[in-house]
Amino acid sequence: NREISNRLLLSDGASVPRIGQGTWFMGDKEAQRAEEIAALRLGVELGLDLIDTAEMYGDGRSEELVGEAIEGIRDKVFLVSKVYPHHAGNEHLARSCEESLSRLKTDHLDLYLLHWRGNIPLEETVEGMEKLVAAGKIARWGVSNLDMGDMKELLHIAEGTHCVTNQVLYHLGSRGIEHELLPWLRGHKIPVMAYSPLAQAGSLRKGLLESEAVQEIAFAHGVTPLQVLLAWSIRDGDIIAIPKAGTVEHVAENAAAGLITFTKDDLWKLEDAFPRPSWKVPLDMI
Numbered sequence: 141n142r143e144i145s146n147r148l149l150l151s152d153g154a155s156v157p158r159i160g161q162g163t164w165f166m167g168d169k170e171a172q173r174a175e176e177i178a179a180l181r182l183g184v185e186l187g188l189d190l191i192d193t194a195e196m197y198g199d200g201r202s203e204e205l206v207g208e209a210i211e212g213i214r215d216k217v218f219l220v221s222k223v224y225p226h227h228a229g230n231e232h233l234a235r236s237c238e239e240s241l242s243r244l245k246t247d248h249l250d251l252y253l254l255h256w257r258g259n260i261p262l263e264e265t266v267e268g269m270e271k272l273v274a275a276g277k278i279a280r281w282g283v284s285n286l287d288m289g290d291m292k293e294l295l296h297i298a299e300g301t302h303c304v305t306n307q308v309l310y311h312l313g314s315r316g317i318e319h320e321l322l323p324w325l326r327g328h329k330i331p332v333m334a335y336s337p338l339a340q341a342g343s344l345r346k347g348l349l350e351s352e353a354v355q356e357i358a359f360a361h362g363v364t365p366l367q368v369l370l371a372w373s374i375r376d377g378d379i380i381a382i383p384k385a386g387t388v389e390h391v392a393e394n395a396a397a398g399l400i401t402f403t404k405d406d407l408w409k410l411e412d413a414f415p416r417p418s419w420k421v422p423l424d425m426i
Protein backbone atom coordinates (compact mmCIF):
# COMPACT_ATOMS: atom_id res chain seq x y z
CA ASN A 141 0.00 0.00 0.00
CA ARG A 142 1.72 3.13 -1.33
CA GLU A 143 -0.16 5.45 1.03
CA ILE A 144 1.23 3.65 4.09
CA SER A 145 4.77 3.17 2.82
CA ASN A 146 5.01 6.87 1.99
CA ARG A 147 4.48 7.76 5.63
CA LEU A 148 6.25 7.21 8.90
CA LEU A 149 5.28 7.41 12.54
CA LEU A 150 6.75 9.77 15.10
CA SER A 151 7.52 8.34 18.55
CA ASP A 152 4.10 9.44 19.85
CA GLY A 153 2.31 7.65 17.01
CA ALA A 154 1.59 10.70 14.81
CA SER A 155 1.70 9.86 11.10
CA VAL A 156 3.72 12.13 8.83
CA PRO A 157 4.60 11.91 5.13
CA ARG A 158 8.17 11.04 4.13
CA ILE A 159 8.07 14.06 1.81
CA GLY A 160 6.64 17.32 3.15
CA GLN A 161 6.86 20.91 1.97
CA GLY A 162 9.28 23.70 2.92
CA THR A 163 8.26 27.37 2.64
CA TRP A 164 11.38 29.50 3.14
CA PHE A 165 11.15 32.63 0.90
CA MET A 166 7.49 31.97 0.15
CA GLY A 167 5.29 35.05 0.46
CA ASP A 168 8.21 37.37 -0.36
CA LYS A 169 7.12 38.21 -3.90
CA GLU A 170 3.55 39.35 -4.48
CA ALA A 171 3.60 38.20 -8.13
CA GLN A 172 4.34 34.61 -7.06
CA ARG A 173 1.82 34.46 -4.22
CA ALA A 174 -1.06 32.75 -6.04
CA GLU A 175 1.24 30.14 -7.57
CA GLU A 176 2.90 29.39 -4.23
CA ILE A 177 -0.48 28.91 -2.57
CA ALA A 178 -1.61 26.66 -5.41
CA ALA A 179 1.62 24.65 -5.09
CA LEU A 180 1.16 24.11 -1.36
CA ARG A 181 -2.50 23.10 -1.79
CA LEU A 182 -1.66 20.68 -4.58
CA GLY A 183 1.13 19.26 -2.43
CA VAL A 184 -1.32 18.52 0.37
CA GLU A 185 -3.64 16.83 -2.12
CA LEU A 186 -0.74 14.70 -3.36
CA GLY A 187 0.10 13.55 0.16
CA LEU A 188 2.85 16.06 1.01
CA ASP A 189 0.71 17.14 3.93
CA LEU A 190 3.46 18.29 6.30
CA ILE A 191 4.16 22.00 5.86
CA ASP A 192 7.24 23.56 7.44
CA THR A 193 7.51 27.27 8.19
CA ALA A 194 9.09 29.57 10.81
CA GLU A 195 8.53 32.94 12.45
CA MET A 196 11.87 33.94 10.88
CA TYR A 197 10.84 33.34 7.25
CA GLY A 198 10.17 36.72 5.68
CA ASP A 199 9.48 38.11 9.16
CA GLY A 200 6.21 36.19 9.30
CA ARG A 201 5.31 36.47 5.59
CA SER A 202 5.80 32.73 5.03
CA GLU A 203 3.47 31.89 7.95
CA GLU A 204 0.85 34.32 6.59
CA LEU A 205 1.01 32.70 3.17
CA VAL A 206 0.75 29.22 4.71
CA GLY A 207 -2.24 30.42 6.73
CA GLU A 208 -3.94 31.41 3.50
CA ALA A 209 -2.97 28.18 1.74
CA ILE A 210 -4.40 25.91 4.44
CA GLU A 211 -7.71 27.73 4.82
CA GLY A 212 -10.43 25.09 4.74
CA ILE A 213 -7.93 22.20 4.83
CA ARG A 214 -6.25 22.81 8.20
CA ASP A 215 -7.29 19.36 9.50
CA LYS A 216 -5.50 17.66 6.58
CA VAL A 217 -2.19 19.38 7.34
CA PHE A 218 0.60 18.54 9.80
CA LEU A 219 1.70 22.08 10.54
CA VAL A 220 5.25 22.82 11.69
CA SER A 221 6.69 26.17 12.73
CA LYS A 222 9.86 27.29 14.49
CA VAL A 223 10.79 29.77 17.15
CA TYR A 224 13.90 31.98 17.08
CA PRO A 225 16.46 30.90 19.72
CA HIS A 226 16.31 34.32 21.39
CA HIS A 227 12.53 33.96 21.69
CA ALA A 228 12.72 30.43 23.12
CA GLY A 229 12.60 31.45 26.80
CA ASN A 230 9.53 31.02 28.94
CA GLU A 231 7.55 34.22 28.42
CA HIS A 232 8.63 35.11 24.93
CA LEU A 233 8.15 31.52 23.72
CA ALA A 234 4.43 31.66 24.50
CA ARG A 235 4.14 35.07 22.80
CA SER A 236 6.00 33.90 19.69
CA CYS A 237 3.77 30.85 19.50
CA GLU A 238 0.60 32.98 19.77
CA GLU A 239 1.88 35.27 17.01
CA SER A 240 2.66 32.30 14.75
CA LEU A 241 -0.81 30.85 15.40
CA SER A 242 -2.38 34.16 14.53
CA ARG A 243 -0.44 34.49 11.24
CA LEU A 244 -1.25 30.87 10.41
CA LYS A 245 -4.93 31.44 11.31
CA THR A 246 -5.08 28.32 13.45
CA ASP A 247 -5.45 27.44 17.13
CA HIS A 248 -2.62 24.89 17.34
CA LEU A 249 0.59 23.72 15.73
CA ASP A 250 1.23 20.03 15.17
CA LEU A 251 4.91 20.56 15.84
CA TYR A 252 6.95 23.48 17.17
CA LEU A 253 10.73 23.54 16.77
CA LEU A 254 13.57 25.45 18.38
CA HIS A 255 15.14 26.85 15.18
CA TRP A 256 18.73 26.55 16.40
CA ARG A 257 20.58 26.63 19.70
CA GLY A 258 21.02 30.08 21.23
CA ASN A 259 21.89 31.41 24.68
CA ILE A 260 18.69 30.48 26.49
CA PRO A 261 19.22 27.30 28.55
CA LEU A 262 17.64 24.23 26.96
CA GLU A 263 15.85 23.51 30.29
CA GLU A 264 13.93 26.76 29.94
CA THR A 265 12.95 26.03 26.35
CA VAL A 266 11.83 22.50 27.24
CA GLU A 267 9.77 23.85 30.14
CA GLY A 268 8.14 26.43 27.87
CA MET A 269 7.43 23.86 25.15
CA GLU A 270 5.83 21.52 27.71
CA LYS A 271 3.60 24.36 28.91
CA LEU A 272 2.48 25.00 25.33
CA VAL A 273 1.66 21.29 24.96
CA ALA A 274 -0.34 21.36 28.21
CA ALA A 275 -2.22 24.45 26.98
CA GLY A 276 -3.09 22.73 23.69
CA LYS A 277 -1.22 25.35 21.65
CA ILE A 278 1.16 22.76 20.20
CA ALA A 279 0.73 18.99 19.90
CA ARG A 280 4.46 18.21 20.25
CA TRP A 281 7.85 19.86 19.95
CA GLY A 282 11.30 19.24 18.55
CA VAL A 283 14.56 20.96 17.66
CA SER A 284 16.55 22.02 14.63
CA ASN A 285 20.29 22.33 13.90
CA LEU A 286 21.35 20.58 17.11
CA ASP A 287 24.57 18.56 16.89
CA MET A 288 25.54 15.59 19.09
CA GLY A 289 26.63 17.52 22.20
CA ASP A 290 23.42 19.60 22.27
CA MET A 291 21.23 16.53 21.66
CA LYS A 292 22.88 14.62 24.51
CA GLU A 293 22.39 17.60 26.79
CA LEU A 294 18.73 17.82 25.74
CA LEU A 295 18.02 14.18 26.50
CA HIS A 296 19.55 14.56 29.95
CA ILE A 297 16.74 16.97 30.82
CA ALA A 298 13.81 14.94 32.20
CA GLU A 299 11.22 16.08 29.66
CA GLY A 300 13.85 16.56 26.94
CA THR A 301 13.03 13.01 25.84
CA HIS A 302 9.70 14.35 24.51
CA CYS A 303 11.60 15.87 21.56
CA VAL A 304 10.18 14.17 18.42
CA THR A 305 12.58 15.33 15.70
CA ASN A 306 15.80 17.14 14.88
CA GLN A 307 15.52 19.12 11.63
CA VAL A 308 18.96 19.30 10.01
CA LEU A 309 20.55 19.95 6.64
CA TYR A 310 20.88 16.73 4.67
CA HIS A 311 21.37 15.97 0.99
CA LEU A 312 23.63 13.90 -1.26
CA GLY A 313 26.33 16.60 -1.14
CA SER A 314 26.20 17.00 2.64
CA ARG A 315 26.26 13.67 4.45
CA GLY A 316 28.04 14.63 7.67
CA ILE A 317 25.14 13.53 9.91
CA GLU A 318 25.56 9.93 8.76
CA HIS A 319 28.78 9.57 10.71
CA GLU A 320 27.40 9.97 14.22
CA LEU A 321 24.29 12.14 14.63
CA LEU A 322 21.92 10.15 12.40
CA PRO A 323 22.74 6.73 13.91
CA TRP A 324 22.47 8.22 17.40
CA LEU A 325 19.07 9.78 16.64
CA ARG A 326 17.93 6.47 15.13
CA GLY A 327 18.98 4.74 18.33
CA HIS A 328 16.77 7.15 20.28
CA LYS A 329 13.86 6.82 17.82
CA ILE A 330 14.04 10.50 16.86
CA PRO A 331 13.48 10.78 13.09
CA VAL A 332 15.49 13.38 11.21
CA MET A 333 13.67 16.02 9.19
CA ALA A 334 16.00 16.77 6.26
CA TYR A 335 16.04 20.40 5.17
CA SER A 336 17.38 21.60 1.80
CA PRO A 337 17.10 18.02 0.47
CA LEU A 338 17.45 19.44 -3.08
CA ALA A 339 20.72 21.16 -2.07
CA GLN A 340 19.01 24.55 -2.65
CA ALA A 341 19.67 26.31 -5.95
CA GLY A 342 23.34 27.00 -6.75
CA SER A 343 26.69 25.59 -7.73
CA LEU A 344 26.74 22.73 -5.20
CA ARG A 345 23.46 21.43 -6.60
CA LYS A 346 24.71 21.90 -10.16
CA GLY A 347 27.67 19.62 -9.40
CA LEU A 348 25.38 16.94 -7.99
CA LEU A 349 22.91 17.09 -10.86
CA GLU A 350 25.60 16.99 -13.52
CA SER A 351 27.40 14.01 -12.01
CA GLU A 352 27.48 10.87 -14.13
CA ALA A 353 26.05 8.76 -11.31
CA VAL A 354 22.98 10.93 -10.77
CA GLN A 355 22.41 11.37 -14.51
CA GLU A 356 22.62 7.63 -15.23
CA ILE A 357 20.22 6.74 -12.43
CA ALA A 358 17.76 9.45 -13.47
CA PHE A 359 17.83 8.14 -17.04
CA ALA A 360 17.34 4.53 -15.94
CA HIS A 361 14.28 5.41 -13.83
CA GLY A 362 12.86 7.94 -16.30
CA VAL A 363 12.99 10.75 -13.74
CA THR A 364 14.88 14.03 -13.35
CA PRO A 365 18.24 14.27 -11.55
CA LEU A 366 16.57 16.45 -8.89
CA GLN A 367 14.03 13.69 -8.22
CA VAL A 368 16.97 11.32 -7.69
CA LEU A 369 18.36 13.73 -5.06
CA LEU A 370 15.03 13.88 -3.24
CA ALA A 371 14.41 10.13 -3.35
CA TRP A 372 17.95 9.52 -2.11
CA SER A 373 17.39 11.68 0.99
CA ILE A 374 14.45 9.48 2.09
CA ARG A 375 15.85 6.14 0.86
CA ASP A 376 15.95 4.48 4.29
CA GLY A 377 12.28 5.07 5.09
CA ASP A 378 12.81 6.86 8.40
CA ILE A 379 13.65 10.40 7.27
CA ILE A 380 11.20 13.20 6.44
CA ALA A 381 12.40 15.51 3.62
CA ILE A 382 10.92 18.99 3.23
CA PRO A 383 11.73 20.32 -0.26
CA LYS A 384 10.45 23.80 -1.06
CA ALA A 385 8.60 24.09 -4.37
CA GLY A 386 7.08 27.34 -5.53
CA THR A 387 5.24 26.00 -8.59
CA VAL A 388 2.64 23.28 -9.16
CA GLU A 389 4.94 21.55 -11.67
CA HIS A 390 7.75 21.34 -9.14
CA VAL A 391 5.53 20.07 -6.33
CA ALA A 392 4.08 17.37 -8.61
CA GLU A 393 7.60 16.24 -9.53
CA ASN A 394 8.62 16.17 -5.89
CA ALA A 395 5.58 14.08 -4.95
CA ALA A 396 6.40 11.62 -7.74
CA ALA A 397 9.95 11.24 -6.39
CA GLY A 398 8.40 9.36 -3.46
CA LEU A 399 7.65 6.49 -5.85
CA ILE A 400 11.28 5.91 -6.87
CA THR A 401 12.85 2.71 -5.52
CA PHE A 402 16.59 2.50 -6.01
CA THR A 403 18.38 -0.74 -6.86
CA LYS A 404 21.40 -1.77 -4.80
CA ASP A 405 23.53 -0.86 -7.79
CA ASP A 406 22.05 2.67 -7.89
CA LEU A 407 22.85 3.18 -4.21
CA TRP A 408 26.35 1.82 -4.65
CA LYS A 409 26.97 4.21 -7.58
CA LEU A 410 25.83 7.20 -5.52
CA GLU A 411 27.90 6.03 -2.56
CA ASP A 412 30.94 5.78 -4.79
CA ALA A 413 30.43 9.25 -6.30
CA PHE A 414 29.45 11.01 -3.06
CA PRO A 415 30.78 8.91 -0.16
CA ARG A 416 29.66 9.48 3.42
CA PRO A 417 32.43 10.98 5.56
CA SER A 418 34.21 8.43 7.69
CA TRP A 419 35.13 10.99 10.33
CA LYS A 420 33.18 13.45 12.48
CA VAL A 421 32.46 16.77 10.73
CA PRO A 422 30.70 19.73 12.35
CA LEU A 423 26.97 19.87 11.62
CA ASP A 424 26.41 21.62 8.30
CA MET A 425 23.80 24.38 8.47
CA ILE A 426 22.43 27.35 6.57
Ligand code: NDP
Nearest residue numbers: 162163164284335336337338339340383384385386390393
Ligand atom coordinates in the same frame (compact mmCIF):
# COMPACT_ATOMS: atom_id res chain seq x y z
P1 NDP B 1 15.57 23.02 -1.22
O1 NDP B 1 16.72 22.09 -1.21
O2 NDP B 1 14.23 22.49 -0.88
O3 NDP B 1 15.54 23.72 -2.65
C1 NDP B 1 14.57 24.68 -2.98
C2 NDP B 1 14.84 25.14 -4.41
O4 NDP B 1 14.60 24.05 -5.30
C3 NDP B 1 13.95 26.26 -4.86
O5 NDP B 1 14.76 27.12 -5.63
C4 NDP B 1 12.89 25.57 -5.73
O6 NDP B 1 12.46 26.41 -6.76
C5 NDP B 1 13.68 24.44 -6.32
N1 NDP B 1 12.85 23.27 -6.67
C6 NDP B 1 11.98 22.61 -5.88
N2 NDP B 1 11.42 21.56 -6.52
C7 NDP B 1 11.95 21.59 -7.78
C8 NDP B 1 11.75 20.78 -8.94
N3 NDP B 1 10.94 19.72 -8.90
N4 NDP B 1 12.46 21.10 -10.06
C9 NDP B 1 13.29 22.16 -10.09
N5 NDP B 1 13.52 22.95 -9.02
C10 NDP B 1 12.85 22.67 -7.88
O7 NDP B 1 15.98 24.25 -0.30
P2 NDP B 1 15.42 24.97 0.98
O8 NDP B 1 16.58 25.63 1.60
O9 NDP B 1 14.23 25.79 0.66
O10 NDP B 1 15.00 23.81 1.99
C11 NDP B 1 13.70 23.30 2.09
C12 NDP B 1 12.98 23.80 3.33
O11 NDP B 1 13.67 23.40 4.52
C13 NDP B 1 12.91 25.32 3.49
O12 NDP B 1 11.99 25.89 2.58
C14 NDP B 1 12.57 25.44 4.93
O13 NDP B 1 11.19 25.16 5.15
C15 NDP B 1 13.45 24.35 5.54
N6 NDP B 1 14.77 24.88 6.00
C16 NDP B 1 15.04 24.82 7.35
C17 NDP B 1 16.22 25.32 7.84
C18 NDP B 1 16.49 25.27 9.32
O14 NDP B 1 17.42 25.92 9.78
N7 NDP B 1 15.74 24.52 10.08
C19 NDP B 1 17.25 25.92 6.97
C20 NDP B 1 16.90 25.85 5.56
C21 NDP B 1 15.71 25.33 5.12
P3 NDP B 1 10.94 26.88 -6.91
O15 NDP B 1 10.63 27.63 -5.66
O16 NDP B 1 10.93 27.68 -8.16
O17 NDP B 1 10.08 25.63 -7.03
